[in-house]
Amino acid sequence: MKINQNYLDLKNSYLFSTVAKKISAYKEANPDKKVIRMDIGDVTLPLCGAVVTALRKAVEDMSQKETFRGYGPEQGYDFLREAIAGYYAKIGVALSADEIFVSDGAKSDIGNMLDLFDRDNNVLIPDPVYPVYRDTNIMAGRRISFIEANAGNNFLPMPDQAGSADIIYLCSPNNPTGAVYSHEQLKSWVDYANGRGAVIFFDAAYESFVGEAALPRSIFEIPGAETCAVEFCSFSKTAGFTGTRCGYTVVPHALVCGETKLRDMWLRRQTTKFNGVPYIVQRAAEAVFTPEGLFETRKNIAYYMENGKLIAKTMRELGITFVGGETSPYIWMQCGMDSWDYFDMLLERANVTGTPGAGFGRAGEGYFRLTAFGTQEATAEAMERMKALKKIDPAF
Amino acid sequence: MKINQNYLDLKNSYLFSTVAKKISAYKEANPDKKVIRMDIGDVTLPLCGAVVTALRKAVEDMSQKETFRGYGPEQGYDFLREAIAGYYAKIGVALSADEIFVSDGAKSDIGNMLDLFDRDNNVLIPDPVYPVYRDTNIMAGRRISFIEANAGNNFLPMPDQAGSADIIYLCSPNNPTGAVYSHEQLKSWVDYANGRGAVIFFDAAYESFVGEAALPRSIFEIPGAETCAVEFCSFSKTAGFTGTRCGYTVVPHALVCGETKLRDMWLRRQTTKFNGVPYIVQRAAEAVFTPEGLFETRKNIAYYMENGKLIAKTMRELGITFVGGETSPYIWMQCGMDSWDYFDMLLERANVTGTPGAGFGRAGEGYFRLTAFGTQEATAEAMERMKALKKIDPAF
Numbered sequence: 001m002k003i004n005q006n007y008l009d010l011k012n013s014y015l016f017s018t019v020a021k022k023i024s025a026y027k028e029a030n031p032d033k034k035v036i037r038m039d040i041g042d043v044t045l046p047l048c049g050a051v052v053t054a055l056r057k058a059v060e061d062m063s064q065k066e067t068f069r070g071y072g073p074e075q076g077y078d079f080l081r082e083a084i085a086g087y088y089a090k091i092g093v094a095l096s097a098d099e100i101f102v103s104d105g106a107k108s109d110i111g112n113m114l115d116l117f118d119r120d121n122n123v124l125i126p127d128p129v130y131p132v133y134r135d136t137n138i139m140a141g142r143r144i145s146f147i148e149a150n151a152g153n154n155f156l157p158m159p160d161q162a163g164s165a166d167i168i169y170l171c172s173p174n175n176p177t178g179a180v181y182s183h184e185q186l187k188s189w190v191d192y193a194n195g196r197g198a199v200i201f202f203d204a205a206y207e208s209f210v211g212e213a214a215l216p217r218s219i220f221e222i223p224g225a226e227t228c229a230v231e232f233c234s235f236s237k238t239a240g241f242t243g244t245r246c247g248y249t250v251v252p253h254a255l256v257c258g259e260t261k262l263r264d265m266w267l268r269r270q271t272t273k274f275n276g277v278p279y280i281v282q283r284a285a286e287a288v289f290t291p292e293g294l295f296e297t298r299k300n301i302a303y304y305m306e307n308g309k310l311i312a313k314t315m316r317e318l319g320i321t322f323v324g325g326e327t328s329p330y331i332w333m334q335c336g337m338d339s340w341d342y343f344d345m346l347l348e349r350a351n352v353t354g355t356p357g358a359g360f361g362r363a364g365e366g367y368f369r370l371t372a373f374g375t376q377e378a379t380a381e382a383m384e385r386m387k388a389l390k391k392i393d394p395a396f
Numbered sequence: 397m398k399i400n401q402n403y404l405d406l407k408n409s410y411l412f413s414t415v416a417k418k419i420s421a422y423k424e425a426n427p428d429k430k431v432i433r434m435d436i437g438d439v440t441l442p443l444c445g446a447v448v449t450a451l452r453k454a455v456e457d458m459s460q461k462e463t464f465r466g467y468g469p470e471q472g473y474d475f476l477r478e479a480i481a482g483y484y485a486k487i488g489v490a491l492s493a494d495e496i497f498v499s500d501g502a503k504s505d506i507g508n509m510l511d512l513f514d515r516d517n518n519v520l521i522p523d524p525v526y527p528v529y530r531d532t533n534i535m536a537g538r539r540i541s542f543i544e545a546n547a548g549n550n551f552l553p554m555p556d557q558a559g560s561a562d563i564i565y566l567c568s569p570n571n572p573t574g575a576v577y578s579h580e581q582l583k584s585w586v587d588y589a590n591g592r593g594a595v596i597f598f599d600a601a602y603e604s605f606v607g608e609a610a611l612p613r614s615i616f617e618i619p620g621a622e623t624c625a626v627e628f629c630s631f632s633k634t635a636g637f638t639g640t641r642c643g644y645t646v647v648p649h650a651l652v653c654g655e656t657k658l659r660d661m662w663l664r665r666q667t668t669k670f671n672g673v674p675y676i677v678q679r680a681a682e683a684v685f686t687p688e689g690l691f692e693t694r695k696n697i698a699y700y701m702e703n704g705k706l707i708a709k710t711m712r713e714l715g716i717t718f719v720g721g722e723t724s725p726y727i728w729m730q731c732g733m734d735s736w737d738y739f740d741m742l743l744e745r746a747n748v749t750g751t752p753g754a755g756f757g758r759a760g761e762g763y764f765r766l767t768a769f770g771t772q773e774a775t776a777e778a779m780e781r782m783k784a785l786k787k788i789d790p791a792f
Contacts (some may be wrong), residue, residue, distance in 0.1 A: 001562045001595045002514035003653045007661050017667075042466035052459040055676070059455060062640065063448040069639040070438035104500055104671070111669030113509075115535065118398035135668045139511065166397045199397045243465040243675045244458065257399045265403050271413075272531045273507030275500065279639040280451070282673055 005104040006141040006240050013069040015359035017041050017197055019343070024059070026347055036382040037352045038370045041175065041329065043240040045303060047284070048296035051239060055288035061226035074271045076102025076248070078212035083289040084248055093220040095250060099263060099379055101270060102285070105247040106205050106234040111136045112273070113230060115251070117167060117267045124165035126157055128176050128360030128367070130203070130334075133169045142167075146306055148363040155179035155332065168193060171203035173210060176360045176369040177332040178324015180215045186222045193228035195326065199255070199262070200229040205247075208238040208301050209308075213327045217330040226252040230262070237329065237373075239288045239297045248286045254361045262379045304329055307379040308372035318390050325372065332357070335368040342368050345396075402537040411527055411755035412436050415739070422743055432778040434766045435749040437571065439636040439724065443680070447635060454676035455563035461720035465675040470667045472498025476678045479685040480644050491646060495659060496754055498681070499665060499674050501643040502601050502630040504682070506530045509597065509626060509645070513563060514660045522553055522560035524572050524756030524763070526599070526727075529565045538563075544759040551719045551728065564628035566591060567599035569606060570754045571730040572765040576611045582618045589624035595651070595658070596625040601643075602724055604697050605704075607684035609613070609723045615769040626658070633725065633769075635684045635693045642673055642681045642762060651774070654684015701709040703775040704768035710779040714786050721768065728753070731746040731764040738764050741792075746781040 019039050027035060061067040075081070077241070081097040088095050100252055103109045114136055123137045127146040137144050145163070149155040155177040159165075170189060172181040181189075193200050202219035210217050216234075219225045231250040235241035251263040277285075287293045305326075312325035322333040335342040339356035346352050346368075357367030372379070389396050415435050423431060443451070453480075457463040471477070477493040484491050494756075499505045510532055519533045523542035543561065545551040551573040555561075566585060568577040577585075589596050598615035606613050613619045614629075627646040631637035647659040673681075683689045708721035713728055716770050718729040731738040736754035742748050753763030768775070785792050 001593060001653055003658070003661065004512055004514050007512070007664060008656070010664060040467070044461070044466070046461050046464040047458045052455060055455045055458070056452070059448060059451045062443045062451070063445075068442040068636075070439075070440070070636075071436070071638045084711055098536075104673075107671045108669060116400055116403070118400050121398050132668060139665070139668070183717055197397060240464075240466075242467045242671075245674045246673060260404070261401055261520070262399070265399065266778050268403060268406060269535070272528060272535070273504060275503045275638075275641060277500075278641045278674060278677055280676070327752050371754075 004139065006139050009138050010135055015355065017355065018359070019355060022343070023347065023353055033351045035353060036374065036378045036385075037264035038374055038379070038382060041237070041371045041373055042242050042262045042374050044375050045240055045241055045300045047244065048293065048300060050287045050290055050296055051284045054346045055280055056284045058283035062280060065104045072276045072279055072282070074274050074276045075267060076100070076277065077282050080286050083286050087289055088218065091217055091221060093218050095252070097222070099250055099252050101249045101251065102282060103247050103249060103270075103274070104245045104277055105236065106203065106232040106249075107132055109232050109247060110201065110203065112269065113266070114140055115269050116262060121166040122164050124163065124168045126169065126171070126174075128173060129358060129363055130168070130175050131360065133201075133257070134361070146361065146363070149174070149177055149179065150363055151321070156181055156185060158185065159189055161192070165196070166198050168198055168200045168281070169203070170200055171205075172216070173206040173324070173328030174328055174330070175203075175206065176355065176357070177330035178330035179332070180210065180213075180327050183216050183222065185316045186216055188218060189224045190219070190224045190228060192225050192353035193268060193383070197257075198228065200225070201231050204231050204233045206237055207233060208297075209305065209328050211301070211305060211327060211364040215327060220250065220252070226254040228255065230255065235285050235288060238301070239285075239293075240300060241285070244281055244284060246281050253353065283364070303376065304372045307374060307376060308382060310379060311372060313368055314386060318387065329372040331370040331372070333368050333370065336364060336366070339368055340367055350382070350389050352382045352385055400535065402506065402535050402564070405644065406531055406532050411751065414755070415751060419743070419749055420738070420762065422563055423532045429747045431747045431749060432770065432774045432781075433749045434770055434775070434778060436753045437633070437767045437769055438638050439633065439769050440771050441636055442694045443636055443640065444689065444696060446682060446686055446689035446692055447680045447689050450679045451676055453571055454679035460674060464612040467725065467772045468672045468675055468678070470670050470672045472496070472673065473675070474680050475677050483685055484616070487613055489614050491616070492649070495646055495648050497647065497662060498678060499643050499645060499666075499670070500641045500673055501632065502628040502645075503528055505628050505643060505645040506597065507598065508665065509662070510536055511665050512658060517562040518560050520559065520564045522565065522567070522570075522759035523758055524753060525565070526567060526571050529597075530757070539678070542757065542759070545573055545575065545755070546759055547717070548627065552577055552581060554581065556582055557588070561592070562594050565599070567601070568597055569602040569720070569724030571599075571602065571751070572726055572760065574724035574726035575728070576606060576609075576723050578605045579612050581620065582615060586615070586620045587619045587625060590620050593653075593666070596621070596622065598627045600627050600629045602633055603629065604693075605724050607697070607701060607723060611723060615714065616646065616648070624651065626651065631681050631684060634697070635681075635689070638694060640677060640680060642677050656661070696742055699772065700768045703772060705768060705776060706779060707766055707768060709735050710782060714783065725768040727766040729764050729766065729767070730762060732762070735761055735764055746778070746785050748761060748778045
């Protein structure tokens with residue numbers, strides 16, 4: 001056998017596991033300290049009532065011969081795909097249910113979508129970035145270029161007309177920076193991609209944090225996106241499904257390469273290498289789109305957004321340069337030192353954790369990511385600790 | 397963008413969807429006929445009591461802040477990995493929990509495992525075969541050789557010492573033939589693989605149908621398998637999880653290529669492109685290994701095995717040559733004509749369906765697959781219809 005040698009080019013340790021190990025070691029050495037975690041972007045509120053009710057009912061369905069479900073369609077049950085199409089319709093995006101593919105999460109689909117592409121493609125990835133974009137392309141041995149998100153471009157890099165990208169990753173609201181593209185900015189990316197026959201992988205996992213702001217929640221709000229974009233979305237943050245596992249990917253009929261529809265290729269990939277999402281989980285996801293489910297999940301999002309606002313307010317009070325927090329669940333703050341040093345310092349002196357910017361790429365050095373997914377009590381306490389630290393040590 | 401051109405080499409239609417379309421068309425034209433489906437291998441009994449109880453409790457866990465679970469380990473919770481290790485220990489196979497990876501099903505893992513291998517490998521696949529083995533390798537553009545399972549080798553092909561296989565697929569009990577390898581036969585395969593540095597992809601999805609027979613249920617019962625084999629297994633057939641989605645894959649520490657552990661590569665693949673199985677589903681799977689769960693799932697397996705025995709008995713009565721049915725849920729019968737013609741004939745004249753052997757590969761022509769996963773009432777009725785047909789038309 002010959003292994004895929006590209007795996008040897010991957011860095012061994014995964015960002016979040018390094019962070020987790022450092023925290024474990026600190027806690028072991030300091031069992032009396034109460035550490036507040038603002039590093040990994042995991043939700044803390046339980047599943048909402050509408051979802052729990054749907055889960056209970058679906059479990060009973062599975063317990064009776066008459067209502068039991070075996071294999072379902074790999075691409076998801078119609079009841080869920082139609083509910084998702086209805087959700088898009090509300091923001092003015094017309095999709096047919098067969099352009100929507102239900103999956104176990106955006107992370108799986110973002111990785112697996114690359115199966116459809118030749119190794120010989122130029123990949124353009126923002127820096128800093130969700131490490132999955134980079135690592136999945138290293139695994140396939142593709143050429144990667146990075147485009148910096150920095151204070152100079154308000155953390156929203158724009159296309160370089162001289163560039164040669166074939167596969168372009170965009171994430172808005174962004175992980176890790178929290179920055180959100182405007183309609184006009186996304187239009188430039190769509191025009192660029194259409195102009196050169198490139199495809200945009202649009203990660204919309206944080207779309208529900210845009211709230212009432214006049215910012216795009218889907219790439220398909222942009223005219224022309226249907227011929228150049230695939231969109232990945234998830235119930236993880238929208239409805240607290242990080243441990244329940246459900247997402248969806250949109251591959252429009254109009255997205256073609258030569259005469260081949262990417263939608264048909266993805267269907268073939270999923271029917272061959274995937275067997276669908278649990279029936280009970282699909283019923284839970286369906287409940288997110290009921291009036292009760294929408295009300296309850298929006299209430300939960302509002303809860304986290306209060307955290308985001310409080311963190312942003314604190315950053316302003318402390319005179320720290322930052323982006324995000326108001327239409328996104330992440331706050332990207334300038335830490336004024338090596339980001340792993342800042343991690344260690346904040347953990348030791350304030351017992352607060354975040355994620356070092358350097359873990360998201362070279363351009364992340366000097367920055368630090370805080371998440372709004374904690375409890376309101378813990379978030380408020382963490383902000384008080386950061387203020388207290390600043391009082392003692394103005395250099396912080 | 398450049399697409400993966402290998403996808404264009406795939407046949408467009410998936411075997412089971414063609415079968416489903418033919419059945420739909422027949423039912424539409426003949427709404428008064430009661431069609432008995434013995435084609436797709438889907439279970440019909442609902443989830444057992446122990447599993448339902450675990451699901452109910454897990455749903456409540458997810459509804460409360462104190463017991464809610466967000467992201468879990470991508471490779472599965474320890475409680476489930478340890479339960480699976482305990483299950484292997486009962487058949488004398490010692491595995492550590494970190495060699496076991498929980499997933500959403502064997503189909504996903506069988507497809508995704510190929511990520512770890514270079515395109516430049518010779519793949520050896522039995523014919524007839526579960527189409528996923530073939531199609532996933534066509535997608536990656538690998539060289540495929542087929543090894544025939546036929547009456548001459550009792551449908552259990554053995555290694556060809558002159559061959560040059562790097563990746564070898566074995567499935568026992570077999571889908572579609574129902575044939576089961578002995579310990580001695582698997583030992584020959586293990587020795588062959590170790591002798592030439594090949595890897596065996598062992599599909600054990602039907603292991604629980606071996607029952608009390610003195611036949612291997614895991615490749616790891618064979619000395620030496622730990623240095624050459626990966627095993628895929630699933631709760632789909634063992635516990636009726638086809639719509640609940642959980643499986644597991646074993647990658648031993650001892651399986652290396654040069655200095656690289658395949659187990660470490662798979663961990664890297666799964667942590668990068670997968671986010672784990674729903675917490676509630678893992679709790680359900682854990683319950684399968686409790687005394688109550690084992691008792692109940694074995695009772696269900698016994699129910700299906702009664703069907704297998706009845707079909708085998710009927711085949712003998714009808715003088716039809718066949719394999720499987722007694723230690724496997726599939727019966728592979730000689731149909732004495734083109735297998736799609738036999739499908740049409742059986743559907744029209746007996747209102748019974750099966751899967752045409754040709755759909756599983758060239759060597760499947762002239763054969764037909766029946767499954768034991770129906771209800772006992774429907775299976776008995778189908779056998780009566782086949783007997784009646786034989787009386788009218790001895791050529792059948």
